[in-house]
Amino acid sequence: FWSAVPQGPPDPILGVTDAFKRDTNPNKVNLGVGAYRDENGKPYVLESVLKAEDILHQKKLDKEYLPITGANDFITLASELAYGKESKPLQEGRIAVAQSISGTGALRIATGFLSQFYNGPKVVYLPDPTWGNHVPLAEGVGLKVQRYRYFDKKTVGLDFNGMKEDIKNADSGSIILLHACAQNPTGIDPTQEQWKELSELIKAKKHLALFDMAYQGFASGDIIRDAFAVRYFVEQGHQIILCQSFAKNLGLYAERAGTFSIIVSSTEEKERVLSQVKRVIRPLYSSPPVHGAQLVATILGTPELYEQWLTEVKKMADRIISMRDKLYDLLIELKTPGEWGHIKSQIGMFSFTGISPEQVQALADHAHIYMTKDGRISMAGLNEHNIKYFAESLSKAVKG
Ligand code: PMP
Numbered sequence: 001f002w003s004a005v006p007q008g009p010p011d012p013i014l015g016v017t018d019a020f021k022r023d024t025n026p027n028k029v030n031l032g033v034g035a036y037r038d039e040n041g042k043p044y045v046l047e048s049v050l051k052a053e054d055i056l057h058q059k060k061l062d063k064e065y066l067p068i069t070g071a072n073d074f075i076t077l078a079s080e081l082a083y084g085k086e087s088k089p090l091q092e093g094r095i096a097v098a099q100s101i102s103g104t105g106a107l108r109i110a111t112g113f114l115s116q117f118y119n120g121p122k123v124v125y126l127p128d129p130t131w132g133n134h135v136p137l138a139e140g141v142g143l144k145v146q147r148y149r150y151f152d153k154k155t156v157g158l159d160f161n162g163m164k165e166d167i168k169n170a171d172s173g174s175i176i177l178l179h180a181c182a183q184n185p186t187g188i189d190p191t192q193e194q195w196k197e198l199s200e201l202i203k204a205k206k207h208l209a210l211f212d213m214a215y216q217g218f219a220s221g222d223i224i225r226d227a228f229a230v231r232y233f234v235e236q237g238h239q240i241i242l243c244q245s246f247a248k249n250l251g252l253y254a255e256r257a258g259t260f261s262i263i264v265s266s267t268e269e270k271e272r273v274l275s276q277v278k279r280v281i282r283p284l285y286s287s288p289p290v291h292g293a294q295l296v297a298t299i300l301g302t303p304e305l306y307e308q309w310l311t312e313v314k315k316m317a318d319r320i321i322s323m324r325d326k327l328y329d330l331l332i333e334l335k336t337p338g339e340w341g342h343i344k345s346q347i348g349m350f351s352f353t354g355i356s357p358e359q360v361q362a363l364a365d366h367a368h369i370y371m372t373k374d375g376r377i378s379m380a381g382l383n384e385h386n387i388k389y390f391a392e393s394l395s396k397a398v399k400g
Pocket of ligand 1: 034101102103104105131179184212214245246247253258
């Protein structure tokens with residue numbers, strides 16, 4: 001049956017982890033994977049999550065199927081977190097929400113729904129570069145993928161003029177995918193002023209803004225600040241689509257908790273849209289998993305746990321920010337050629353170092369340090385024990 005199946009290419013990110021696992025050197029460092037690590041390089045389960053687990057255990061809840069669109073308490077609390085309790089469309093019942101299989105599943109509902117029902121051009125504009133999965137998520141359902149400029153190699157910063165020009169030149173009504181905060185892989189976000197300009201431009205062109213929010217709170221440590229772009233666009237009347245993930249900010253990677261939501265113009269429209277969202281979801285997986293959603297709902301819905309979570313998410317963000325400062329200081333101290341300010345100004349899990357694929361290879365071959373080919377490092381993989389070794393090795397690789 002399967003003799004004609006060609007070998008697929010390895011996943012660029014998981015391939016890095018494989019190479020790391022094969023390396024037997026004790027100094028090896030994995031900066032490929034996008035998951036938080038504590039100061040000892042270990043995966044971290046939040047205290048608030050452990051407490052929520054206890055509460056759920058005591059409740060002895062059943063394991064009945066959830067509705068197709070998921071648990072109601074979860075989707076209400078998750079939407080309040082993203083949009084803010086005061087959000088007008090939320091208060092007016094004009095947001096159609098469905099629980100999703102984390103952020104990826106939310107994006108898959110979004111692209112599935114758009115490919116069937118969007119009556120504008122079925123073209124998704126993605127930032128260049130973007131999270132690799134965005135491309136197959138769009139193309140897999142027949143949406144066309146285009147790019148808008150985002151990263152400026154020269155400044156290792158945002159190519160804001162290029163971005164605006166490409167969004168302006170896109171056919172009116174195109175779908176523009178935006179990373180709400182902590183752009184992956186660059187770690188470079190528009191400023192609040194730039195978001196305001198983007199909002200105007202996207203509105204003038206009647207484009208549809210599709211927000212991917214995988215890092216709320218995890219980026220700056222402040223859930224409100226990280227939701228700025230989403231909330232601003234909504235205030236300005238954009239009928240956005242939002243894909244929300246709880247993988248990073250609650251450390252619930254494998255629990256697959258997230259939401260898909262779409263702002264509509266009336267409660268009647270919400271019912272129609274939701275009826276079709278259900279038809280997108282049903283053949284994919286029937287209904288979502290319950291446990292992660294219960295954890296999120298317990299934390300967001302219990303004031304003490306919510307406060308504790310806010311402290312914990314800030315702690316994770318702050319540790320990453322302190323690693324940025326430290327790495328920058330070390331690179332300067334080591335007189336590393338180049339300008340390294342971007343290490344500090346970038347935000348979130350990742351840093352785009354700006355080093356070449358050859359330098360990436362040299363770090364793997366000579367220093368046992370692993371990262372994706374584009375020079376992206378996961379800041380969470382750095383800690384007090386390995387940062388000096390990393391800075392010295394990076395400095396050496398750059399000096400050649
Ligand atoms: N979007 C972006 C930009 C991401 O970085 C990620 C996680 N790597 C996701 C979406 C989705 O992740 P998950 O499905 O684990 O929520």
